Amino acid sequence: MDKKLHVVSLGCTKNLVDTEVMLGKLRDFEMTDLPEEADLIIVNTCGFIDAAKEESVRTIFDLHEARKENSLLVVAGCLSERYKEELQKEMPEVDIFTGVGDYDRIDELVAKKESRFTPHVFLVNEEHERVVTGSRSHAYVKLAEGCNQTCSFCAIPGFKGKLHSRTLESVVKEVERLVARGFYDFSFISQDSSSYLRDMGIDDGLERLIDAVESIEGVRSARILYLYPSTTSFDLIRAIAESKVFQNYFDMPIQHIDPRVLKTMKRGIGSDRIKTLLEHMKRVPDSFVRTSVIVGFPTETEEEFENLCRFIEDFGFDRVNVFEYSDEEGTTAYDLSPKIDPETIRERAERLGEIVERTTQASLEKMVGKKVEAIVEGPSEEHEFLLSARPLLWAPEIDGEILVNDSALEDIRYGNLYRIDVTERVGLQLLGRIEADA
Known part of the structure; x- marks a missing residue:
């Protein structure tokens, strides 16, 4: 009987590519969605900010609780690399630790039941046979x-x-x-x-x-x-x-717009230049502009936060990710003061989140009545009778979906391109009808 593998990839899509390289090296294993039946469990962790670190640790312990006897639990990735000494000391539940340098040697580590931290970062190339997921x-x-x-x-x-x-x-x-x-x-x-x-x-x-x-x-x-x-x-x-x-997709995280905050963040660019770049992007026909911002950065005043809010609302981004500042040891911001208290950070994130919801709705509303080329990915998680389609203009996973509730065609093939008539916006969701092959 083939041995079974359960994999959890946390964090960014860059992590996902490395996870796919590991899957390519472990093709002898049969994939399973059930950790309790897996012979090998791998968690590719994220160690970027506090929330991601907490999710990684929680996932490791949850999988340990679910695992069967004599299975192997492997922890890889950024969190493991960043806290290699602490985790190996404090997590005896884990059988194998590795960092960000040995994704292409995961089969060797599993065979030898060996932890390893190669002193260089792995970079995928064309010779690595990935198992592309999703x-x-x-x-x-x-x-x-x-x-x-x-x-x-x-x-x-x-x-x-x-x-x-x-x-x-x-x-x-x-x-x-x-x-x-x-x-x-x-x-x-x-x-x-x-x-x-x-x-x-x-x-x-x-x-x-x-x-x-x-x-x-x-x-x-x-x-x-x-x-x-x-x-x-x-x-x-x-x-x-x-x-x-x-x-015409422009994904440029600005993190803030106030000149003093940008300088303190060491972004290497001023607000005027950022605004000029964004305006050039916005003027491109049928453009889609996405950004990310941080609220509650140390020393951020209420006035500086309001500057950020006004800019986000006035510019009208298509999508915005709002991150609450996370104090990370080893960074220069870690030593900055005064710190913004957690309650104020949460409150600011909520206030900006309300603005982002309005700008996102406005972006979606502009699509109603348009016909777009979109990939029908499969059944939507929203409802079993709806299909999920992603316009080619949008990035996977982060920009949303069109819920297809009608079709002029009968034989819909998942992964194929179709022309979809966007018929309606309901909150932060679009509805559409498949008109024809694209």
Whole structure:
């Protein structure tokens, strides 16, 4: 009987790619959704902020409670790397610990029942056979690891190191292989995607990427996630706007807009430049602009928070992620004072969240009455009689779905593209009808 494997991938999509590499090395195992019947359980952890760390620890203990006798529990990833000494001492429940350097050797660690922390960060390349999860049509492609930015609130460079880009040739070969397997929609990701290839002395890495991917037959759609404001150029915005393959999708976390807070955050860019970049993005026809912000950063005054609120409401982003500040040891913000008390941080997050809900509804309302190309992914989790469709303009998982409640076609194939008439908005959900194949 085949041994069974249960995997939990926490945190970002960059983690997910590494999880998919591990799955590729463990093909001899049969996947199971039930941890209690698994012979091998792997948790790929996130260690970015307090909430993510708490989720990782809780997940580890929950899986230990559910596991069967003689199974192996493996903890990998960012939390494990960041707190390797503490976790190995305090979690005897875990059989194997590994960090962010040995995803492609997970089969060896399991066979030897050995913990290992290789002193370098793993970076996937075209030779790693990933098991792409969650979609028949879409795949994430990692461009780089590490980050050269020095944001005062971020601990990532401390355990992921400096920027290390893949070669453009490696990325192109991986996309070609994924296309050959039937994938046609791609999201390109890294900690700071707009710095791609700068560690190799190339300042226009993403423009070169766009040109290269456009020449690959079979790529229908692509988008770039995680642009950093200080390394995003007007030439890049123009290249995306002019591309026939890359969506007019602009995901640029600004974190704040108040000039003093931005300087204290060490973002390397001022508010005027950020606003100019965003306006250029917004002017691109049929553009979609997403951002992330932090509330409750140490020393943030009520007036500075109100500046952020006004900007978010006035600009009208399509999507905004609001994060409550997390005090991370090893960062320069950790030593800043005065700190904002947790109750005030929560209250500010709720106030900004109400604004974001209104701007998101306004963005969705603009789509009503339009016909869009969308991938029908399968049954919606909202209701068994509804289908879930994602417009090509939107990124998977984070931007939502169209709930399909009617169709002019009978034989709907999951993973295929269709033209959908968006008929209605209900709160933060869109309803639509399949009109034809796209």
